[in-house]
Amino acid sequence: MNLITPKKALDKIEGVVETKSYINKLKLIKNLYTKGSNTAGEMCVEVGISLPTVNSLLGDLMASGEVIKHGRAESQGGRKPDLYKLADDSFYTISVDINKFRIRTAIYNSSNKAITEAETLKLTLNNDKETFDKICDFILQHKQKSGLPDQKIIAVGISMPGLIDAVHGINHTYLKFGKKSLVENFETRFERKVFLENDARAMTLAEFKFGHNDQYKNVLGIFIGWGIGLGIIIDGKIYQGASGFAGEFSHSPIFESRDITCSCGKKGCLESVSSGTAIVRMAKEAIENDHDSILARLAKENNDEVEPYLVVDAALAGDQRAITILSEAGLDLGRGISILIQLLNPELIIIGGSVAEAKQYLITPIQQALNIYSMAKARENTELALYKLGKEVGLLGGVAVVNEQIFEEVLQ
Numbered sequence: 001m002n003l004i005t006p007k008k009a010l011d012k013i014e015g016v017v018e019t020k021s022y023i024n025k026l027k028l029i030k031n032l033y034t035k036g037s038n039t040a041g042e043m044c045v046e047v048g049i050s051l052p053t054v055n056s057l058l059g060d061l062m063a064s065g066e067v068i069k070h071g072r073a074e075s076q077g078g079r080k081p082d083l084y085k086l087a088d089d090s091f092y093t094i095s096v097d098i099n100k101f102r103i104r105t106a107i108y109n110s111s112n113k114a115i116t117e118a119e120t121l122k123l124t125l126n127n128d129k130e131t132f133d134k135i136c137d138f139i140l141q142h143k144q145k146s147g148l149p150d151q152k153i154i155a156v157g158i159s160m161p162g163l164i165d166a167v168h169g170i171n172h173t174y175l176k177f178g179k180k181s182l183v184e185n186f187e188t189r190f191e192r193k194v195f196l197e198n199d200a201r202a203m204t205l206a207e208f209k210f211g212h213n214d215q216y217k218n219v220l221g222i223f224i225g226w227g228i229g230l231g232i233i234i235d236g237k238i239y240q241g242a243s244g245f246a247g248e249f250s251h252s253p254i255f256e257s258r259d260i261t262c263s264c265g266k267k268g269c270l271e272s273v274s275s276g277t278a279i280v281r282m283a284k285e286a287i288e289n290d291h292d293s294i295l296a297r298l299a300k301e302n303n304d305e306v307e308p309y310l311v312v313d314a315a316l317a318g319d320q321r322a323i324t325i326l327s328e329a330g331l332d333l334g335r336g337i338s339i340l341i342q343l344l345n346p347e348l349i350i351i352g353g354s355v356a357e358a359k360q361y362l363i364t365p366i367q368q369a370l371n372i373y374s375m376a377k378a379r380e381n382t383e384l385a386l387y388k389l390g391k392e393v394g395l396l397g398g399v400a401v402v403n404e405q406i407f408e409e410v411l412q
């Protein structure tokens with residue numbers, strides 16, 4: 001069945017029965033794609049189709065190779081019901097993880113597993129059409145090299161920084177050129193559905209879906225790289241805000257008394273004291289004061305370029321000053337997070353990104369600050385955890401965005 005362009009496929013299908021059958025099959029595929037595996041009985045309840053129809057459609061989908069049987073579920077009394085899942089080669093998605101200085105891409109199968117080795121292109125994000133073209137060429141080359149059948153690659157999921165209006169497919173910060181939206185431009189080049197999301201929101205969605213398997217419904221994802229990104233999940237759904245700008249946590253003016261100018265031009269933003277940018281500023285000062293430290297040696301080995309991960313490496317190697325820097329950044333970040341706890345009452349707060357690789361050197365001061373600044377009752381049921389997906393979280397963000405939104409335009 002045609003999954004690459006469901007809208008066009010529907011236009012070609014004649015007859016009410018055939019149309020309904022196609023839509024119902026999409027509903028079952030979507031259910032299995034988001035849940036991993038399921039029984040016919042559960043699908044019947046979750047999708048709202050009668051059991052005989054579900055069984056008949058599953059028969060069709062198995063005959064055409066999209067669905068396979070996958071063992072049996074636990075018995076609810078009586079015979080154990082069959083479990084169904086999508087065949088691994090049912091379809092594929094391209095995931096793209098863009099940050100300010102490089103882009104990565106890989107192709108994932110219908111079980112959300114990477115089946116090509118991720119490729120990286122170094123490039124500085126801006127608003128030039130040439131940059132957009134380079135990104136597209138790189139992704140299309142990766143697709144070409146994979147040798148996968150074109151009609152089975154159904155969508156592209158893109159996670160990138162910037163003020164992103166995911167509903168209208170607009171990035172207000174990067175790759176702005178011409179009159180069309182960024183998603184329209186990508187769809188023209190890729191000739192398939194493209195889903196765009198802000199990187200912090202996409203990564204939070206990935207941790208929520210693939211790292212913590214939907215266990216929690218109210219989740220905050222805080223990702224610390226050069227800046228600080230925030231994704232908010234409320235009642236199991238990512239929260240976009242009125243124009244798609246929810247989660248601009250980095251530029252909350254909480255530390256005005258410090259008199260440090262932020263990348264946004266204002267003073268005292270959270271980013272100016274506890275992001276990768278802030279950590280690098282403090283690290284440079286520390287190196288000036290002590291040229292023999294582990295941190296100074298690591299920086300020298302990196303051609304005198306201080307990057308956030310170097311401070312993390314130095315701390316893990318026992319550098320006292322690096323540990324103090326992370327501790328200060330963690331305490332300030334924790335103070336910011338305590339405001340989020342008071343406002344949103346989350347069950348789980350996930351800390352991720354390159355700076356989070358410092359693990360206890362960052363988590364312990366964050367927890368200390370939460371103990372100081374948030375109300376005991378509000379934080380009692382809030383779990384603080386490190387991200388589980390590690391370096392793959394960016395690419396899985398692109399996959400999660402497709403997983404969440406695929407087929408919605410015809411299913412709604």
Ligand SMILES: [Zn+2]
Nearest residue numbers: 251262264269
């Ligand atoms: Zn700022």
